[in-house]
Amino acid sequence: MNGPDWGDVVATALVGTQRRTLPAGVGRPGEDPAEALLDAAGTLTLYRRAGFRARAGLTVPEPAPDDSGIPLVAWAAAARAADLLAVDAAGYGTSNAVPVRDADGRLELLAEWLGAVHDRRVPGELLPALLEIARRHRALRPLVAAAGGSRAAWLARQRPEWAFLDATAADAHDASGARADDAQGWELGSIGRRVGILTAVRRGGPEGEQRGRDMLADVWPTETPDDRAALLGTFATGLSPADEPVLEGALDDRRKEVRIVGLDLLAMLPDSAYARRMTERSTACVRIVGGRIQVVPPSACDKAMRRDGIVPRPPAGVGERAWWLEELLTRTPLRVWGEPEEFLALPVTDEWAAVLRRGLARAAAGQRDPRWATALTGRLTEEVAAGGRPDDRLLLEALYDALPSDALSALAVGVLRRGLAGAAAVGVEHVLELCPRPWPEPLAEAVFGALDDLGGRRSAGWRLAGLCELAALRLPADTADRATRMAAALPSDDPMSSIVGRFADTLRFRHDMLAELA
Amino acid sequence: MAETTTVTTVWTTDQVMALAPDSSAQRAARGLAGDRVWLETGLSAADDIDPTLWGLCQGSGSTPYQTAVDLTEPAFKCTCPSRKFPCKHALALLLRWSSGSVPEAVAPSWASAWQAARAARANRATAGPVEDPKPGSRAGGRAPVSEKAQARRADRIAAGLDELDRWLADQVRAGLAGTGKGGAAWDTMTARLVDAQAASAAGILRRTGAVLGSPERLLGELARLHLLVGGYRRQEELPDELAASVRMRVGVPIATETVLAGAPVRDRWQVHGVRDEIEDQLTVRRAWLRGAGSGQPLIVLSFAVAGQSLPVDLLPGTEFDADVCLYPGGQPARALIAKRHAPPERMHFVAGGAGIEDNLRAHALALAGDPWLDYWPMALDGVCPVRDGSGWALVDADGFGLPLDPAAGEPWRLVAVTAGRPATITGEWSAGGLRPLGVWADERLVRL
Numbered sequence: 026m027n028g029p030d031w032g033d034v035v036a037t038a039l040v041g042t043q044r045r046t047l048p049a050g051v052g053r054p055g056e057d058p059a060e061a062l063l064d065a066a067g068t069l070t071l072y073r074r075a076g077f078r079a080r081a082g083l084t085v086p087e088p089a090p091d092d093s094g095i096p097l098v099a100w101a102a103a104a105r106a107a108d109l110l111a112v113d114a115a116g117y118g119t120s121n122a123v124p125v126r127d128a129d130g131r132l133e134l135l136a137e138w139l140g141a142v143h144d145r146r147v148p149g150e151l152l153p154a155l156l157e158i159a160r161r162h163r164a165l166r167p168l169v170a171a172a173g174g175s176r177a178a179w180l181a182r183q184r185p186e187w188a189f190l191d192a193t194a195a196d197a198h199d200a201s202g203a204r205a206d207d208a209q210g211w212e213l214g215s216i217g218r219r220v221g222i223l224t225a226v227r228r229g230g231p232e233g234e235q236r237g238r239d240m241l242a243d244v245w246p247t248e249t250p251d252d253r254a255a256l257l258g259t260f261a262t263g264l265s266p267a268d269e270p271v272l273e274g275a276l277d278d279r280r281k282e283v284r285i286v287g288l289d290l291l292a293m294l295p296d297s298a299y300a301r302r303m304t305e306r307s308t309a310c311v312r313i314v315g316g317r318i319q320v321v322p323p324s325a326c327d328k329a330m331r332r333d334g335i336v337p338r339p340p341a342g343v344g345e346r347a348w349w350l351e352e353l354l355t356r357t358p359l360r361v362w363g364e365p366e367e368f369l370a371l372p373v374t375d376e377w378a379a380v381l382r383r384g385l386a387r388a389a390a391g392q393r394d395p396r397w398a399t400a401l402t403g404r405l406t407e408e409v410a411a412g413g414r415p416d417d418r419l420l421l422e423a424l425y426d427a428l429p430s431d432a433l434s435a436l437a438v439g440v441l442r443r444g445l446a447g448a449a450a451v452g453v454e455h456v457l458e459l460c461p462r463p464w465p466e467p468l469a470e471a472v473f474g475a476l477d478d479l480g481g482r483r484s485a486g487w488r489l490a491g492l493c494e495l496a497a498l499r500l501p502a503d504t505a506d507r508a509t510r511m512a513a514a515l516p517s518d519d520p521m522s523s524i525v526g527r528f529a530d531t532l533r534f535r536h537d538m539l540a541e542l543a
Numbered sequence: 544m545a546e547t548t549t550v551t552t553v554w555t556t557d558q559v560m561a562l563a564p565d566s567s568a569q570r571a572a573r574g575l576a577g578d579r580v581w582l583e584t585g586l587s588a589a590d591d592i593d594p595t596l597w598g599l600c601q602g603s604g605s606t607p608y609q610t611a612v613d614l615t616e617p618a619f620k621c622t623c624p625s626r627k628f629p630c631k632h633a634l635a636l637l638l639r640w641s642s643g644s645v646p647e648a649v650a651p652s653w654a655s656a657w658q659a660a661r662a663a664r665a666n667r668a669t670a671g672p673v674e675d676p677k678p679g680s681r682a683g684g685r686a687p688v689s690e691k692a693q694a695r696r697a698d699r700i701a702a703g704l705d706e707l708d709r710w711l712a713d714q715v716r717a718g719l720a721g722t723g724k725g726g727a728a729w730d731t732m733t734a735r736l737v738d739a740q741a742a743s744a745a746g747i748l749r750r751t752g753a754v755l756g757s758p759e760r761l762l763g764e765l766a767r768l769h770l771l772v773g774g775y776r777r778q779e780e781l782p783d784e785l786a787a788s789v790r791m792r793v794g795v796p797i798a799t800e801t802v803l804a805g806a807p808v809r810d811r812w813q814v815h816g817v818r819d820e821i822e823d824q825l826t827v828r829r830a831w832l833r834g835a836g837s838g839q840p841l842i843v844l845s846f847a848v849a850g851q852s853l854p855v856d857l858l859p860g861t862e863f864d865a866d867v868c869l870y871p872g873g874q875p876a877r878a879l880i881a882k883r884h885a886p887p888e889r890m891h892f893v894a895g896g897a898g899i900e901d902n903l904r905a906h907a908l909a910l911a912g913d914p915w916l917d918y919w920p921m922a923l924d925g926v927c928p929v930r931d932g933s934g935w936a937l938v939d940a941d942g943f944g945l946p947l948d949p950a951a952g953e954p955w956r957l958v959a960v961t962a963g964r965p966a967t968i969t970g971e972w973s974a975g976g977l978r979p980l981g982v983w984a985d986e987r988l989v990r991l
Binding site: 031034035038039040041042043044057058059060062063064066067069070071073074075076077078079080081082083084085086087088089092097101104105107108111124148149150151152153176179180183184509512513517523526527529530533537 | 555556557573574576577578579580601603642643711712713715716717718719720721758759762763765766767769770773899900903906907910911914927929931936938939940941942943944945946955956958959960961962963964974984985989991
C-alpha cells in the first residue's frame with residue numbers, strides 16, 4: 026500500500042497534531058488534522074491487522090520419543106489426577122472433588138496415584154503440574170519421573186526449572202550401574218547427576234569404592250562446599266574402613282556442611298579411630314562398678330571434642346556437663362555397652378539416669394539400631410504412658426524411627442488395644458505414621474476396633490479426627506465399605522458424624538482411584 | 544462401576560463443581576456425595592424424555608428430598624428449601640453420576656412428572672411469546688421497547704458518540720504521550736458512554752485502558768473507536784451486515800425474541816474453547832462453537848455479576864445437535880441456542896481446521912465485515928508450539944509461525960500434549976497473538 030507511514034502516524038499522535046505537522050499522505054486541505062490522523066490510523070490499523078503475515082523461518086522442534094504405543098491411563102484416572110493437582114498459589118487444594126483438605130494428604134493421595142500408574146502413559150496435559158509439584162516436593166520426584174516416562178523427561182529438558190528430573194532419572198538409571206562410566210556426565214553434569222554417577226561407581230565393590238575415592242580426590246579442591254558435601258555423601262554406599270582417611274580429612278573442612286557429612290559417616294564405621302576416640306571418652310564417663318552404673322560427666326568440652334562434632338553449647342534449660350555427656354553417648358557405638366537388656370537393667374545414680382537414657386536413645390535412633398531401639402522403646406513407653414515429660418515423648422518418637430516395620434505395627438496394635446486415650450499419650454500417631462502402608466491386616470483391625478470403641482464418646486473428638494485423617498490415607502482401600510457402614514451407623518446429629526463421614530469418603534476415593542488404575 | 548450407557552459421561556467432577564453457586568455449596572455437595580444420605584438414585588433415559596438423573600436424599604426432615612437433574616440443559620429440581628441454585632443435593636447427585644455410581648433405572652413418577660411439566664412449558668414457549676427461556680441465555684434477554692423509547696435511546700447514543708469523537712480528537716491533538724497519565728478523564732469518558740447507553744463502545748474504551756503502555760496499540764484502538772463513531776453516523780449508507788456490526792459494537796440492544804424469531808441454523812455444534820474474562824465486575828464467558836457440518840464459527844456469550852455462576856452447558860471438547868439463532872452483525876456471529884436436539888457428546892474430530900495461512904485469511908475477511916472484532920476463533924491444523932525469541936509461536940511444517948499471546952503465559956501444557964509433533968490447536972486470535980484454548984490429542988480435545 027502506498028500510503029502514510031505507520032511509524033510517522035504513531036509518532037505524530039504521540040506528540041499531538043497541534044505540535045507536529047501531519048505525515049505525508051494524511052489529510053486534505055481544510056480538514057481537522059486530528060480527525061484526519063485518526064482516519065489514517067484507523068485505516069492503517071485495519072490494514073496491518075488484516076494483512077498480518079506468519080513469520081517464516083522458525084525452527085520446527087525436535088519431537089519427544091514416540092510414546093503413542095504405550096496405553097494411556099483411563100480417562101477417569103486422568104481426571105482424578107487433575108483434581109488432585111488443582112492447587113492455588115499457596116498449595117491449597119482447589120478442587121472440591123477431593124475429600125482431603127490439607128496439602129500433605131493430597132500429596133499422599135497423589136503419590137498413591139503415581140505409584141499405581143505402572144506401565145501406562147500419563148496424558149501430557151498433566152505433566153507440567155506434576156513436574157511443578159515434584160520441583161517443590163523432592164519425595165515425589167522418583168514417582169513423577171517413573172510415571173511421566175520419556176515424555177516427562179523430554180519436557181523437563183525444555184525448562185531449566187525442571188532440570189532436577191534429569192538428575193532423578195539418572196539416579197534411577199544408575200541404580201542398575203549402567204551409567205557408572207559416564208565420563209562426560211561426571212565432568213559436565215549437574216550435581217544431582219554427578220552424585221548419581223559417583224554412587225553408581227561406589228556400587229562396584231572394593232574396586233569401585235577405590236575408584237570413587239580417586240575420582241573425588243581429583244576434584245575435591247575445586248568443588249564448592251555444597252557440592253563437596255553432596256559428593257562425600259555418596260560414600261554411604263559401600264562405606265568401609267578404607268574410607269576413613271578421606272572422612273577424617275573432611276572433619277578439618279572449612280565448611281560445617283562438609284564436616285557434618287564426614288562425622289555422620291565416621292559414626293557409621295564401628296572400628297574407626299573416631300569411634301575409638303568417642304568410646305574412650307564415653308567409657309571414662311560411664312563405668313560399671315560393682316553391678317551399678319557410675320556416671321561422671323565430662324568437665325570440659327575441649328577442641329578435640331568439638332572437632333569430633335560435640336556441640337559445646339547446651340540447649341536452654343540443660344546443664345553443660347549433662348549435655349556433653351548426652352552428646353558423647355549419642356556418638357559412641359552402642360555395642361560398647363554390651364547387651365541392651367542387661368545394661369538397661371543395671372541400677373544408675375538417679376541424678377544421671379535420665380541423661381544416660383536420653384543419650385542412649387539418641388544413639389539408638391541415630392545409629393538405627395533396632396535392638397537398642399526396641400529395648401528402650403518398651404521402657405520409655407511405660408514411663409510416658411504413666412505421665413512422663415513431654416520431651417520424653419519426642420525422644421520416644423525418635424526411637425520409633427529406628428524400629429523395624431513389623432515391630433512398629435506390633436507396637437501400634439499393642440497401644441491401640443489400650444484405648445485411644447492411652448495410645449495418644451505415647452504418640453501412637455507417630456508410630457502409625459511410620460507403619461508400612463497400606464497398614465497390615467492386624468493393624469487395620471486394631472484401628473477399626475479403636476474407632477468402634479470411640480463411637481458416641483464426644484470428649485475423644487479431637488483424637489478421633491487425627492486418627493481418622495491418617496487412617497483414611499493408610500488403611501487398605503478395600504476397607505472403604507466397612508468405613509461407610511461405620512459412618513452410616515452414626516446418627517446424623519452426632520458430632521463425630523462429619524469426621525467419620527470424611528474418613529469413609531476418603532477411603533472410597535482411594536478405592537475408586539485404585540480401581541480406575543487397576 | 545455402574546454402567547451409564549445411554550449418555551456419554553462427559554462431565555468431570557470439576558465441571559460439576561463449576562455449576563455450584565459458591566464454594567460453600569461445593570463443600571456441602573462434596574459431603575453429600577457419599578453413600579450415606581442417598582436412599583435411591585438412578586439415571587433414566589427413556590426415548591420420550593431427556594436423560595434425567597434422579598435421587599432421594601435423606602435431609603434433616605422426615606421426608607427425603609426429591610432431587611432431579613435434566614442432563615441436556617442442564618436443569619435442576621429439588622424439594623429442599625435451599626435458595627441456592629443449583630442446590631447442594633443436585634450437585635451431589637451430579638457428583639455421584641460423574642463418579643459412575645448412579646445405575647440406570649426407570650424414573651419414579653415425581654421425576655417424570657417434572658419432565659412432563661417442563662416439556663409442556665417449553666411447548667407453550669415456542670408457541671406463544673417467549674419468556675426468558677433459561678438461565679443459560681439470560682445474556683441479552685431484554686424486554687421489547689416502544690418505538691418512542693427506541694428513538695430516545697438512539698438520540699442519547701448519538702450524543703454520547705459525538706462527545707466521544709470530540710474527546711478522541713482532543714487526545715490526538717494534545718498528544719497520546721499525555722493520555723496515558725489522564726486516568727480520571729479516561730474514566731469520565733467511559734462513564735459518559737455508559738450513561739449514553741453505548742455500553743459496548745464503553746467496553747472498548749475501558750479495555751483500551753489496558754494497552755496505555757503501547758502507543759501503537761493505543762492509537763489503533765482510539766482510531767477504531769473513531770471509525771465506529773463514523774460508522775454509526777453513516778449507518779443508513781452502509782451495507783446491512785456492516786451497519787448491524789456497527790450497532791452491535793456500539794451496544795444497541797437487541798431483544799432476545801427478535802433473535803429467536805430469526806431462521807434457526809441446525810448443525811452439530813462443536814465447542815472449541817471457552818474463556819472467561821472479568822470486565823468491570825462482570826464475568827464474560829466466550830464460548831467458541833464451530834459447526835461440524837458447515838465449519839461455521841460462532842460465539843456464545845454469557846455474563847454473570849459477582850457471586851452468580853455462569854452456565855456450563857457448553858463444555859469444550861463436546862458437540863451437540865441444536866438449532867441456533869444468530870444476532871445480526873458482528874464477526875463471528877453471536878448465537879443463541881434455540882433448541883437442543885440431543886445431549887452433548889464427546890467430539891470425534893475438530894471441524895474447520897486449516898493451516899496458518901487460511902486461518903489468517905479468514906480473519907482478514909471477517910475484519911472486512913466487522914472492523915471492530917477483537918477476537919477471532921482459529922482452528923489450526925499441523926502446528927506445534929516452539930520458542931521464538933522471548934515468546935512462543937505455533938509453527939507449521941514449513942517453519943511459518945503464528946505468535947502466541949504472551950498474556951496467556953507460557954504454554955507448557957500445550958508443549959506437553961503436542962510433545963514436539965504437529966497437532967490441531969484451537970484458540971482465540973487477537974491483536975496480542977493467539978491464545979490456545981484446546982488441542983486435539985489421543986482422540987479428544989484437551990482443554991488448555
